[in-house]
Amino acid sequence: ILIYLAFLWLGGRWSQKFSMPGFNYSLLTGICVGAGTIAFFLLFQKGGPLSSVPAILAGGAAIMAIAGILFFRETPSWQRIVGVVFAIVGLFLLRK
Incomplete structure (x- = not known):
């Protein structure tokens, strides 16, 4: 990425x-991604199942899409809404 940006x-x-x-949004994003990465490592270090990864990623994608619509005034297209619904349904299907 740095090479591309330098180019x-x-x-x-x-x-x-x-x-x-x-800048503030970028900083907040970096902090959240870092905290999420640390949480993943701690989860797996304590013996958490690897099958939880898709559920966590699907939940995160749904939350980001909803936040984009609610807070950043993104257009709520039918594709985005169907994607959020599928992500939430997937969470329920993957739970134990």
């Missing part, structure tokens, strides 16, 4: 703008 920067095709809200 864009050096080639003069860098079109990204810096803003404090964007």
